[in-house]
Amino acid sequence: MGSSASLDRRTAAVWERASHVMDPELDESIVDLGFVEDVDIDADGGVYVRFRLPTYWCSPNFAFLMADDIARAVRALPWVGEVRPRLEDHMCSDEVNRGVELGLSFADAFAGYQVGGSIEELRETFLRKAFQRRQEAVMLGFRRAGCTDAELVAMDLARFDRFTVRDAEGLRQKPRYRSLLLERGLAAGPQDLAFVTLEGEPIAASGLAAHLRALRAIRINMEANGALCRGLSEARYREHHVEPAEPGEEHACGAAGKAEACSGCALGGTRARPDTQIPAHAPMAF
Amino acid sequence: MFRTPDGEEVFIIDGHTHFWDGSPENQSNIHGKQFIDCFYAYHTALSPKDKLWAKDKFEKYSAEQMHHDLFVDGPDDMAIVQSTYLTEFYKNGFNTIERNLEIAKAYKDRFIVNGAFDPRDGEKALEYIHFMKENYGVKGVKLYTAEWKGESRGWKLTDPSAYRCLELCQKLGITNIHVHKGPTIIPLDKDAFDVHDVDHAATDFQGLNFIIEHCGLPRLDDFCWIAVQETNVYGGLAVALPFIHSRPRYFAEVISELLFWVGEDKLLFGSDYAIWTPRWLVEKFWNFEIPDDIKQEHGVDLTREAKRKILGLNAARLYGVDVEAQKAKLKDASLAVAAE
Numbered sequence: 001m002g003s004s005a006s007l008d009r010r011t012a013a014v015w016e017r018a019s020h021v022m023d024p025e026l027d028e029s030i031v032d033l034g035f036v037e038d039v040d041i042d043a044d045g046g047v048y049v050r051f052r053l054p055t056y057w058c059s060p061n062f063a064f065l066m067a068d069d070i071a072r073a074v075r076a077l078p079w080v081g082e083v084r085p086r087l088e089d090h091m092c093s094d095e096v097n098r099g100v101e102l103g104l105s106f107a108d109a110f111a112g113y114q115v116g117g118s119i120e121e122l123r124e125t126f127l128r129k130a131f132q133r134r135q136e137a138v139m140l141g142f143r144r145a146g147c148t149d150a151e152l153v154a155m156d157l158a159r160f161d162r163f164t165v166r167d168a169e170g171l172r173q174k175p176r177y178r179s180l181l182l183e184r185g186l187a188a189g190p191q192d193l194a195f196v197t198l199e200g201e202p203i204a205a206s207g208l209a210a211h212l213r214a215l216r217a218i219r220i221n222m223e224a225n226g227a228l229c230r231g232l233s234e235a236r237y238r239e240h241h242v243e244p245a246e247p248g249e250e251h252a253c254g255a256a257g258k259a260e261a262c263s264g265c266a267l268g269g270t271r272a273r274p275d276t277q278i279p280a281h282a283p284m285a286f
Numbered sequence: 287m288f289r290t291p292d293g294e295e296v297f298i299i300d301g302h303t304h305f306w307d308g309s310p311e312n313q314s315n316i317h318g319k320q321f322i323d324c325f326y327a328y329h330t331a332l333s334p335k336d337k338l339w340a341k342d343k344f345e346k347y348s349a350e351q352m353h354h355d356l357f358v359d360g361p362d363d364m365a366i367v368q369s370t371y372l373t374e375f376y377k378n379g380f381n382t383i384e385r386n387l388e389i390a391k392a393y394k395d396r397f398i399v400n401g402a403f404d405p406r407d408g409e410k411a412l413e414y415i416h417f418m419k420e421n422y423g424v425k426g427v428k429l430y431t432a433e434w435k436g437e438s439r440g441w442k443l444t445d446p447s448a449y450r451c452l453e454l455c456q457k458l459g460i461t462n463i464h465v466h467k468g469p470t471i472i473p474l475d476k477d478a479f480d481v482h483d484v485d486h487a488a489t490d491f492q493g494l495n496f497i498i499e500h501c502g503l504p505r506l507d508d509f510c511w512i513a514v515q516e517t518n519v520y521g522g523l524a525v526a527l528p529f530i531h532s533r534p535r536y537f538a539e540v541i542s543e544l545l546f547w548v549g550e551d552k553l554l555f556g557s558d559y560a561i562w563t564p565r566w567l568v569e570k571f572w573n574f575e576i577p578d579d580i581k582q583e584h585g586v587d588l589t590r591e592a593k594r595k596i597l598g599l600n601a602a603r604l605y606g607v608d609v610e611a612q613k614a615k616l617k618d619a620s621l622a623v624a625a626e
Contacts, residue, residue, distance in 0.1 A: 055327060056320035091317065217507040220539050224503050224526075227533055231331025232324075 007041060014039045014047055014074055021069040024062055024126035026226045027133055034233055035066075037088070045081035047074050052088045054232035060092040064109065065119055067100040128198055131184065133222055134177035136215035139195060141170020153203045158190035287616070288361035288568050288597070296572070296594055297609050299398075299601035300356060300365040300564050302464070302499055302524040302556025305389050306381040309346040317434075318375035329561050332528035337566055347560055349389045356557075357396060360564040363598065363616060364395075364607065366556075368428035368464060369402040374435065387422060395615050398605055400426040400464065405447035406435050412454055419458045425605055426462030427455065428499075431483070443487040456493040462604050464497045464522065467509070481508045488516040495604055497554060500525040501544060510547035520604070521548050523596070524558035530570045538576045542584035550592035554601050568597065 018039070019031040030036055030051065040048040049070050053063060070085040087096045092110075099109025106119040142152055145165050155163075160178070165171055181187050186200045193202055203211050288296045308322030326344050343351075356362040367389065372380040379385075383401050390397035401418040403411045418424045432440045441448060443465065455463065467481045481502040488496050499522040502509030513519040521544055529537040544553055555571070557564035576588050602609050 055324045057324055091320065216539075217510060217543060220536075220543055221503075221506040223536060224506060224529075224540070227529065227536065228328075228331070228503075231532070232327045235327035235330040 010041055010077075010079065011039050013077055014041070014049065017073040017077060018049060018070055021066060021073050022130070023229070024065050024123065025059075026222060026229060027126070027130040028226060030066060030070075033229065045079050047080055047083045048086060049074065049083070050086045050088055053090060054229045054236060056089065056091050058090065060090075060096060060110065061106060061119060061122055063087055063090060063092065064096050064099060064106050065123060067096050068119070071100055127180070127184070129218055129222065131177075131180050131198060132215050132218045134173045134180060135195065136212065136219055137169045137173035138165070138177045139212065139215075141165035141167050141174065144170070149208050150205050152195060153205050153208060155194045156190060157187050157192050157194050160194035161190075287363055287613075288572065290572055296361075297598040297602070297613065298362045298364075298555070298564070298568060299598040299605075299607065300360075300362040300557050300559065301497070301554040301601045302522050303352075303356065303365045303367050303559040304370065304381045304561075305349070305352055305367055305386055306370070306560070307346050307376070307378065307385070308344075308380065309342075312346075312376050312378055314375055314377050318372070321372065321375055321380075325561055328525070332532055333562060334531050334566060337563060339560070344560060349392055352389060352559065353393050353396070355563045355565075356559060357393070360557075361568045362396075362557075362564050363612065364398060365559070366398045366400060366426070366464075366601065366605070368400050370428060370430055371402060371404070372430075372433060374433075383418065383422065383424075395612070395619060398425065398607075400424060400428050400462070401460075402428050402430070403451055404433065404435065404441075405445060405451045406438060406441055408447060411447070411451050415451060415454050415458065415460065419460060424460055426464060426497075427460060428464045428466065430466050432466070443483040449487075449490070452487060452491050452494060456491055461493065462495050462497060464499055467498045467500060467502045467505070481505055481512060484519060485512045485516065488512070488519050492518060494518065495520060497522050497604070499556065501540075501548075506540065506543065510543060513548040513552065519548075520552045520554060520600070522554045522556045524556035524561075527555070527557075527567050527571065528562050530574060531566070534574070535577065535580075537574075538580045539584075541588060542576055542580055542586050545586040545588065545592065546584050550589075550595050551600060553596045554604075555597045571597070 015031065015036070018036050019029045021030050022028060023030055023033055023035070026033065035051045035053060037050040037052050038048075040050075042048075051066070051070070067085040067087055071083045074080055074083045085097070085100055087093050090096070095109050098104075099106070102109075139152060142155075142163060142165060143149075144167055145163070147155070147163065157178075165174055181194070181196075186192075186196050187194065195203055197203060197211070288298050290296060308318070308325070310319070313319050313322075322345055326341060329344060330338060354360075356365050367386045368381070369383040369386055370380045371382065383399060386397070386399045390399050399422065401415075401422065401424040403415055403418075405411050407414070418427075429443070431442060434440075443452070452463070455461070465484060467484065481498065484496055484498060488494075495518050496516075497520040498509055498513070501521040501523065502512075503525055509521065513521060523544075526537070526540050526544075529540065555568070557567055572593060574588065576584075576586070581587055599609065601607070602612075
């Protein structure tokens with residue numbers, strides 16, 4: 001391993017890769033959600049990514065999926081040796097960590113229990129939901145920007161790309177929707193329809209209201225997850241902070257766990273995140 | 287009794303409450319600790335700041351405290367107290383029917399005590415259902431499909447053993463089946479809180495009412511779809527309702543979806559005490575108006591009549607509570623207390 005500057009660069013690269021991993025149920029980045037606690041890189045290019053979920057009880061299959069996604073995402077970096085995602089403080093930490101480390105399937109990792117349904121099925125379920133959620137945000141954004149319903153259902157990808165949305169959620173979701181649309185093979189060229197059903201069928205103008213209603217139900221649902229997870233995550237971290245600090249575990253900056261204040265503070269040998277974009281519920285180093 | 291700002295008296299049945307013991311002395315293992323910690327996280331995440339409890343009080347509270355929070359400081363007229371065992375985590379169970387019966391006995395006419403069963407007990411579960419009916423006269427049960435038992439990490443309403451239990455409930459008139467289908471607490475597999483098993487069971491047991499606690503959150507869309515197809519499926523608002531404080535606009539969307547799909551006759555208020563206390567929930571709910579744009583978009587409204595139904599009349603119907611008679615009884619009781 002080279003200089004500390006190059007270590008910082010590598011650490012930042014790992015954080016960047018990890019930020020592409022989504023919580024499957026929320027379709028939001030696990031880094032933005034504050035689940036990733038720490039990244040460590042050893043002399044052989046081995047990468048450890050410690051993560052923690054909002055509760056001890058978060059679904060193990062979701063946890064397994066995230067651990068597996070972290071390993072995949074980080075392995076894409078050319079210099080990386082072994083990748084070890086470490087799920088901490090969870091009822092199934094051992095099964096998840098061991099399973100991902102050995103490259104086991106979910107069923108094998110949890111062979112001691114009666115589990116049904118594969119992790120791939122689960123991944124697909126959530127990709128479908130993500131597609132629908134993104135589509136709704138973009139369709140509403142297009143509508144708000146003056147696009148009529150008739151234009152919306154007939155819009156091709158070329159026009160889609162030229163069209164400017166202005167609201168924040170529409171802006172955020174437009175590229176995410178587009179990439180999932182292409183990834184799933186629902187559109188390929190500029191003449192293909194930009195808004196289709198999950199099965200790739202066109203949406204009739206007369207059926208648009210019903211289509212949007214169904215999408216809205218999915219969004220409301222996913223937002224419940226998001227709100228709960230954020231709340232629980234905050235509550236879990238805060239609880240940590242009200243406990244009396246062990247000697248030697250105080251934040252060097254003196255911040256009682258305030259992200260803004262301690263982003264630069266190194267605690268107990270753990271490394272603070274190198275970039276300054278700490279999300280609201282950023283991982284605290286403790 | 288809840289009195290509205292303009293003087294109307296609204297009858298309140300709190301459809302989902304607990305009298306638990308999650309204290310360290312009762313915990314069998316780390317899971318017991320983590321379980322109550324998770325509840326406490328829900329409490330701190332969604333309560334207004336001035337309603338927060340200290341951890342030790344939350345872990346175990348007295349019958350007096352509960353009575354005060356529900357009926358003295360709180361607006362409840364009656365409360366349904368649910369039984370949840372979690373015997374793998376708690377030495378004496380988390381909130382047992384015996385513990386619930388004690389509080390019900392101490393405060394007459396206030397509590398409806400629900401039982402519980404675990405179909406994995408086989409014949410014993412059937413015997414126990416008979417026992418609860420004969421000795422305690424239960425009208426409902428709370429089922430926790432994600433409860434651990436030995437190697438098992440959950441069960442489904444559609445399991446043959448569960449069907450035998452439901453058949454017996456239907457036969458004995460234990461008609462209200464509360465099912466926890468809510469946020470993740472203990473599922474391992476694809477999802478022990480997945481709501482789809484409700485669909486089959488509700489179709490096959492027309493004599494039973496299925497009250498889905500937490501409306502299947504965070505699987506509200508699946509729940510709405512099932513509830514709209516099955517006439518005997520209800521939604522319990524515990525967990526959905528506290529969003530009224532932290533994210534009122536979001537709550538407006540959730541309640542609008544529920545009103546549209548499930549309807550005002552099939553939603554039940556529940557504080558989920560002691561995760562939340564009923565006073566602020568009822569006050570905020572009564573004063574709540576769905577914003578105009580959401581009202582128009584969803585094509586629904588939360589009228590006074592809808593609020594009355596959700597806060598008490600729907601539960602009264604399910605449990606055969608004669609509201610006027612009950613009001614008179616409670617009034618007499620409070621006069622007697624005042625006279626002492």
